[in-house]
Amino acid sequence: MPAAASESLVSLRGIFKHFGEGETRIDALKDISLNVSPGEVVALLGPSGSGKTTLLNVIACILDPSQGRMSLEGELVFDSKWLRQDLRRLRLDKIGFIFQFHNLLPFLNATDNVAIVLQLAGYEPAAARERAIELLEYLEVGNRKNAFPAKLSGGEAQRVAIARALANRPRIILADEPTAALDSKRAQIVMDLLRKLAADQSAAVIAVTHDEKIFDRFDRIFMLRDGRLEDERRAVAA
Amino acid sequence: MNLAYRDVRHNLFRFLLTCLGLSLLLSVVLAMIGIYRGIVVDALTIARNHGVDLWVVEAGSRGPFAEASRIPGDSREAIARLAGVATAGSVTYQTVEAEHSARKLRLYVVGFEPGRLGGPEHIVAGRTIAQSHFEMIADRSTGLTLDTRIRLGRTVFSVVGLTENQVASGGDPVVFISLLDAQKLQFDLAPPAARVQLARGTSGASRDTVNAVVARLAPGTNPEMVVEAARRWKHLSAMTQIEQESILTQSLVDRARRQIGMFTTILLLVSAVIIALIIYTMTMEKLRHIAMLKLIGAPDRTIVAMIVQQALALGLTGFFFGAVLVANIKAYFPRRVVLDPDNVLALGGVVFLVCLLASGLGVRAALKADPATALGG
Incomplete structure (x- = not known):
């Protein structure tokens, strides 16, 4: 059951997003309302062009909604307009990102790829590296801490990317096809890891995915159709 | 990071x-x-090499580098007697091609009076010219070495001294010879031409001409005053070292x-x-x-x-x-x-x-x- 808005880490109310005007207008999101509570792992499904990525971009504060209200960790950040100017800082403090193709910086080793987020947040270099190594060990890739991304396997790279997403202890984790580049065994391991993190850190995980093999790892699955959000039961009924 | x-x-x-x-x-x-x-x-190398303050050239000419200039050989004595002039020397300049070690050498030949102004200020090897004839000081960039013998015109010269970085505005390396040799090289006719001149009854003009007279002034002398004094001779023109350098940079190589x-x-x-x-x-x-x-x-x-x-x-x-x-x-x-x-x-x-x-x-x-x-x- 969806939690009340006041307890939610992510709360969307009546979010609309359209591109263009007049005959070229495209309504990408229509009246989206969504609450994600601490510890919840939620999937966004939908065919291509249904608005999944647009919704993820809105929650990531990199795309302006046309209308609606959005709160992150209880802070109202959008109400017909952004209520904060420093959206990059907001992302740095509140949101962790996991990508389909890990997106690690190729010129930094595993430790520095994690430490950079901490340094951007104001950590001293030594403290940042220490915390980065802790995280890599927690995710069982501590033995690869000095390896550059090109030398990591797909699973190892994705773990480093997860470590980076968690480095700043965000309570909202947005994942874009986090298991698409992994085989089914590693995909299950990554999803178990995300579930564990959500539980341990009371974080909310919102993932866009097409991977049916991992559907059973989500607490709720939402289907997006033509910019409208349907809950799990409706999606299954459809 | x-x-x-x-x-x-x-x-x-x-x-x-x-x-x-x-x-x-x-x-x-x-x-x-x-x-x-x-x-x-x-x-500027050649103009600066002599370390002079004054250039006396043919009237109406901006010589000897930018334009041709010929003045009588005895002009030096007249200039040397001007008030404020410490010392003076006659010089000639010409470009010649010579052959050495089966290759053509393009040389800028400076004629000067040994012991007077106009010669090289610094010799890096060997000595300066001690005889009136047949001796040469060459720049290292010519490839010539001490005691090398080289023919210029109808005269064979022996290299007795070497200089460094002495080139003309066109980049040709400089050699120094005595004024008498330079005048002979510049003005002597080839024997057949001389015979034709003799047959015509004209033995040819005197070859005692030079391209310029250079002078160094006594300390405290105003160059402009000496320039004015030299210009009173109608057949001469004079300019300061600064004016000469200005002509070289703004006219010759501009x-x-x-x-x-x-x-x-x-x-x-x-x-x-x-x-x-x-x-x-x-x-x-x-x-x-x-x-x-x-x-x-x-x-x-x-x-x-x-x-x-x-x-x-x-x-x-x-x-x-x-x-x-x-x-x-x-x-x-x-x-x-x-x-x-x-x-x-x-x-x-x-x-x-x-x-x-x-x-x-x-x-x-x-x-x-x-x-x-x-x-x-």
């Missing part, structure tokens, strides 16, 4: 290769500046100087465009990473610093290698290449500014990068 340094270190070979390309380009710019300066220095200057400017513009393109391409290759950095919260200053630092590192490393390269190969250029520290530093400053401006294109592209592209949108 310095992202620019980490990126360079990770792609060190590629960075060095790019620097090498840039250094070759900048070495050409630097060499052109050196050639430009070399032309000016070469033009076109060559401007030509090189123009080419150097074009090269500098081409370098600027190439630097801008390299930096822009480097940035475009990193656009997805930049988008990712923006997505995870990196401020603009972090991204701008990465691009600007890499641009400066690229430009200044390329410039350093370019300067080292030119400094090591400048001796092999056929003409003098002069690298003044001021010019080198000025080009370094220009490269710094060009890199800053060039990184502007990359910075603009980076700042426009949409963080959504990192998220797959």
Whole structure:
């Protein structure tokens, strides 16, 4: 059951997003309302062009909604307009990102790829590296801490990317096809890891995915159709 | 964490290769500046070599370098008697081609009176001319060595002394011979022509003419007053050393100087465009990473610093290698290449500014990068 808005880490109310005007207008999101509570792992499904990525971009504060209200960790950040100017800082403090193709910086080793987020947040270099190594060990890739991304396997790279997403202890984790580049065994391991993190850190995980093999790892699955959000039961009924 | 340094270190070979390309380009710019300066220095070498204050030439002429000038050989005695003149000497200048070791040598021959003004100020090997005839002081760049014998006209000379860096404005190496030999070389007719002249009953004009008289003034003498005094002789004209240098740089080598200057400017513009393109391409290759950095919260200053630092590192490393390269190969250029520290530093400053401006294109592209592209949108 969806939690009340006041307890939610992510709360969307009546979010609309359209591109263009007049005959070229495209309504990408229509009246989206969504609450994600601490510890919840939620999937966004939908065919291509249904608005999944647009919704993820809105929650990531990199795309302006046309209308609606959005709160992150209880802070109202959008109400017909952004209520904060420093959206990059907001992302740095509140949101962790996991990508389909890990997106690690190729010129930094595993430790520095994690430490950079901490340094951007104001950590001293030594403290940042220490915390980065802790995280890599927690995710069982501590033995690869000095390896550059090109030398990591797909699973190892994705773990480093997860470590980076968690480095700043965000309570909202947005994942874009986090298991698409992994085989089914590693995909299950990554999803178990995300579930564990959500539980341990009371974080909310919102993932866009097409991977049916991992559907059973989500607490709720939402289907997006033509910019409208349907809950799990409706999606299954459809 | 310095992202620019980490990126360079990770792609060190590629960075060095790019620097090498840039250094070759900048070495050409630097060499052109050196050639430009070399032309000016070469033009002034002979005029400055004598260490004189006054040049007396034919009336109405701006000789002896920019225009032809012939004055009577006894002018020197008259000039030497002017108030304020400490010492004077007669000189002749001519270009000759000689053969040595089965190759043609183009020489700029200076005739002077041994013991008087007009000869080389500094001899690096051997001695000065001690006899009135058949001795020569040659610049090392001629390839001649001490005791070498070489024919000029109908006379064979023996090299008794060597100088360094003595060239004419055209780059030809300078040799010094006695005034008497120089006059013979310049004005004597070949035997058949002399016989024709004798048959006509004209034995030919006196060959006791010189191209100029140079004079050094006594300390405290106003050069302008001596110039005015010399001009009172209607057949003579006079100019100060400063005026002579001005004629040499603004008249004699002006076109060559401007030509090189123009080419150097074009090269500098081409370098600027190439630097801008390299930096822009480097940035475009990193656009997805930049988008990712923006997505995870990196401020603009972090991204701008990465691009600007890499641009400066690229430009200044390329410039350093370019300067080292030119400094090591400048001796092999056929003409003098002069690298003044001021010019080198000025080009370094220009490269710094060009890199800053060039990184502007990359910075603009980076700042426009949409963080959504990192998220797959």
